[in-house]
Amino acid sequence: MENQSVSTDEIVREENLVYKKTSLMTSKALSYCPGCGHGVVHRIIAEVIDEMGIQADTIGVAPVGCSVLAYEFLDIDMQQAAHGRAPAVATGIKRCWPDKFVFTYQGDGDLAAIGTAETIHACNRGENITIIFINNGIYGMTGGQMAPTTLPGMRSSTTPYGRDIALMGNPLKITEVVATLPGTYFVARHSVHTPLNARKTKKAMRMAFENQKLKKGLSFIEIVSNCNSGWKMTPTQANKWMEDNMFPYYPMGDIKVNGEMVKKKEEPKA
Amino acid sequence: MAKIKGAIVIDREHCKGCELCVTACPTDVIRMEKTVNGKGYHFAYMENPDACTGCANCAVVCPDGVITVYRKKIEEL
Numbered sequence: 060m061e062n063q064s065v066s067t068d069e070i071v072r073e074e075n076l077v078y079k080k081t082s083l084m085t086s087k088a089l090s091y092c093p094g095c096g097h098g099v100v101h102r103i104i105a106e107v108i109d110e111m112g113i114q115a116d117t118i119g120v121a122p123v124g125c126s127v128l129a130y131e132f133l134d135i136d137m138q139q140a141a142h143g144r145a146p147a148v149a150t151g152i153k154r155c156w157p158d159k160f161v162f163t164y165q166g167d168g169d170l171a172a173i174g175t176a177e178t179i180h181a182c183n184r185g186e187n188i189t190i191i192f193i194n195n196g197i198y199g200m201t202g203g204q205m206a207p208t209t210l211p212g213m214r215s216s217t218t219p220y221g222r223d224i225a226l227m228g229n230p231l232k233i234t235e236v237v238a239t240l241p242g243t244y245f246v247a248r249h250s251v252h253t254p255l256n257a258r259k260t261k262k263a264m265r266m267a268f269e270n271q272k273l274k275k276g277l278s279f280i281e282i283v284s285n286c287n288s289g290w291k292m293t294p295t296q297a298n299k300w301m302e303d304n305m306f307p308y309y310p311m312g313d314i315k316v317n318g319e320m321v322k323k324k325e326e327p328k329a
Numbered sequence: 330m331a332k333i334k335g336a337i338v339i340d341r342e343h344c345k346g347c348e349l350c351v352t353a354c355p356t357d358v359i360r361m362e363k364t365v366n367g368k369g370y371h372f373a374y375m376e377n378p379d380a381c382t383g384c385a386n387c388a389v390v391c392p393d394g395v396i397t398v399y400r401k402k403i404e405e406l
């Protein structure tokens with residue numbers, strides 16, 4: 060018969076496989092809300108470690124926050140740190156085992172509020188580790204309180220009328236701050252909410268892990284992510300809101316590559 | 330002429346019904362089932378299987394990693 064459609068059964072065969080969840084993700088169901096970006100970032104990390112063949116040589120440090128149980132989901136050696144202390148713990152691990160690949164995984168409350176000192180000093184010392192920073196503009200785990208990264212006017216459970224800059228100060232672009240420190244070698248900001256963005260994140264993640272071999276300093280990747288529960292939106296609405304509101308304030312792309320600041324596009328001359 | 334055809338398999342019991350795969354699919358293959366899984370979530374399924382190209386966009390954005398993707402070259406006369 061002409062144009063006869065091929066049945067799904069004929070396509071779904073081992074030899075035709077193009078994508079499946081890496082075995083570096085455990086079989087445990089993720090503890091995250093439906094549509095939460097944490098899951099995508101976990102899988103990207105797992106894929107990079109898998110593709111680099113460094114499962115036995117990688118040690119992750121989990122934070123306090125929604126991703127406190129990251130060690131349940133990534134099938135690698137992990138240590139859970141006290142709130143905000145992941146970069147200090149990772150420093151200790153890396154200095155004991157300089158040839159291991161060591162990374163932290165931290166939310167914005169963990170990394171940019173209680174852990175600011177650890178973040179700044181690990182970056183300034185140029186520890187040869189990778190910091191993965193999930194910025195969802197809120198304390199997701201504890202019920203959506205304002206974080207240092209909460210946008211001006213953004214509602215949270217502790218800013219029900221929106222963040223008032225005069226009263227609560229400005230959102231902290233900590234990624235731009237660490238890029239100015241001599242100890243950082245690679246600093247970039249990405250997202251995982253579309254296939255294209257997720258693929259770009261994976262490329263950056265690969266570079267961040269490869270950089271550890273060079274021993275030239277710290278690689279820092281911010282992922283601007285959603286918290287649909289905290290933002291009180293559906294996952295699809297949250298991703299749209301993130302594009303419209305978070306991205307203008309936290310623009311995507313490389314900030315520092317190979318230890319050099321990436322030049323901004325030329326401002327038109329006056 | 331050769332044509333590429335794809336198919337996806339969804340781990341229904343681990344799908345959380347977030348619908349991000351529906352948005353990510355360029356060929357409008359995926360819909361949400363009216364019934365729910367053991368956790369009470371409406372799960373994703375292939376409504377238009379013939380349109381699937383096996384591009385894996387849906388699987389790349391699925392937060393729970395429950396989508397497996399297959400692709401086959403079909404020889405047509």
Ligand SMILES: Cc1ncc(C[n+]2csc(CCOP(=O)(O)OP(=O)(O)O)c2C)c(N)n1
Pocket residue numbers: 123124125126142165166167168169170173193195197198199200201206286
């Ligand atoms: C020392 C200490 N202070 C406060 C808390 C309460 N607490 C738990 S998670 C959290 C913030 C989490 O926010 P974030 O790091 O942004 O992670 P998310 O859940 O948004 O991914 C806070 C303040 C704690 N567990 N320990």
Ligand code: SF4
Pocket residue numbers: 090091092095096097125195199200285286287288289
């Ligand atoms: S509360 Fe927010 S950050 Fe935490 S799992 Fe839910 S959506 Fe993700």
Ligand code: SF4
Pocket residue numbers: 335336337353354355356357358359380381382383384385386387388398
């Ligand atoms: S593999 Fe591509 S075409 Fe097929 S369902 Fe997924 S996104 Fe759609």
Ligand code: SF4
Pocket residue numbers: 094339343344345346347348349350351372373390391392393394395396
């Ligand atoms: S993206 Fe994944 S979890 Fe979300 S509806 Fe699709 S298959 Fe289910």
Ligand SMILES: [Mg+2]
Pocket residue numbers: 166167168193194195196197198199206
């Ligand atoms: Mg947060």
